[in-house]
Amino acid sequence: MSTATSTSPRTTPAPSPGDGKSRLRPSFTKLMTIGVLGFFLVMLAGVVGSVLLSSIATRWLNTWLPEGYTLSWFSSAWQEFGLTQVLLVTLQVAISVLVITLIIAIPAAYVLARQDFPAKRLLTVLFLLPIVVPTITYGVPLATLLYRLQLAQTLPGIILINLVPSVPFAILILMPFVEQVDESLEKAARIFGARNWQVFARVVLPLLAPGIIATSILLLVRTIAMFDLTFLVAGPTTQTLVVKLFYAVSAAGFRSPQSIDAMAVIYMATNVLLLAVAFKFINPSRIVGGGAH
């Protein structure tokens, strides 16, 4: 964790003869930077702002701002879309995926980070492949298989299909954390007579706790936001929040847009809350970059 900030001192610009010259180039780069970021921020603020404002609007037609404001859409959306049931399904799926993923990924990440063995590259590629292949490509055959096995539209089916991208994702995030655990501590424990499982359970796991917490939160966010795969196998009673939102948006016109937007806000709030907690534990640029530094 402490290494997360260690790159900043190196990159502070040292005064050098070339500095005056190099400041000329950023004038173009700076304009470009401001332009790109500005466009992006306007789009993002517009999209999120529209949804937020619409969810508390009484009526909003062809004007800059709504006619009046109300919070009643939230309770009506909750009723209309049966969100108690939907959230319950979402929670069951997310937590089951989390637990199973950790059980599979922690030992695998540990061995991959610690040990060299024949066919290690092959195995690593195999484990990480589902991240690189788009979900629909393997999702359609897998969903077909789940339908044939009568597992589709059930909770186990949804959990199984969600594991496919979750396990590689967890292995990828956990590996750098394992590398940060000092191996000499494990050796010391062995010298004092600890067995393999004891070393794992009493030395490695506690030292890995920050990594496991970070991974868990990111996994929860990912599973809650995972649309493509869940959508392929979700049945009428097993829709997660994001799938419910999709059906509501795609059938727009049948319901008031404010009610749909209220559900969208509930969904957004869940994810933002989880992500805010995640930021307490991790530096996100390290996760996405896969530890390239």
Added chain:
Amino acid sequence: MATRTAAAPPSALPPLNKRLAEQGVTPRLLLLLPAVVFALGLFVYPFLYGLGLSFTTDGGSLWSNYREFFSDPYLRGTIWLTVRLAVPAVLIILVAATPLALAMRGAGRGKQTITVILLFPITIGTVLLSDGLLDFLGAAGWVNRFLLDTGLIDQPLQLIHNYWGVMFAIIITDFPFVFLLLLSYASGIDPAYERAAAVFGASARQRFLRVTLPLFAPGLATTASLAFVLAFGTFPSALLVGEPAGSTRTMGVAAYSEAFQQFDYPMASTVAMLMAGVELLVIVIILGLRSRLVPTLSSGRKG
């Protein structure tokens, strides 16, 4: 290691488990078992199952599903419709994100804030984004309101339920991902090289083209491949803000509708396999371009 083998009598071969342990094959590898079972059962087997399904026929030849795909213009056309969305989207994102990532690598606190802002769209996901785009870019949305009020247009622009809606959705969802990846690659390029080039009199343009870009090329190629795969798999936004029966009928939409609306599972798997094939092809092209344009530096950098 060397001293131990020297001390042992040359004739006595060490026991098998010891020889295996020297190769790294220890009981600890059993910890990989759950992950191997998982990968084979939930990824490799379903994929092979899909591959087999794409070759199943009702009496025709082995390739009949593929032949049907390529002879039906509605199906065949999805390849072009998907490429037509994904390639421009990736190019736009790369052109926008590269200077940004290079400029941002030194920034300390600002970098953190921007990272947080950029991560936000990844978190909200495509479905919510599409819902927001329908409001924001719709005929009564803020964008059209602004353009109408400033007198730039007389009629609201059609920005959703067509190609452009999906293009906006792809750019907003994939830009943060590309930017953060590029940023981590850019942070790995030591600014000392550029300073050294500047000392030797290289102009800003020369420094960028001859120093920074070659160092950046491997990261750029990897990112481009990943971004293309992401954009190529565009699915929910093509249904929600696109025109899924027409201009944005991507291969993802076709695979989905073949399977779960037409119940033609073999054809759905065929589309999925072709999707994988096209992606592989584009990745090979990108990596080929990279090695052709920029000679690989053997001792370049890690990452």
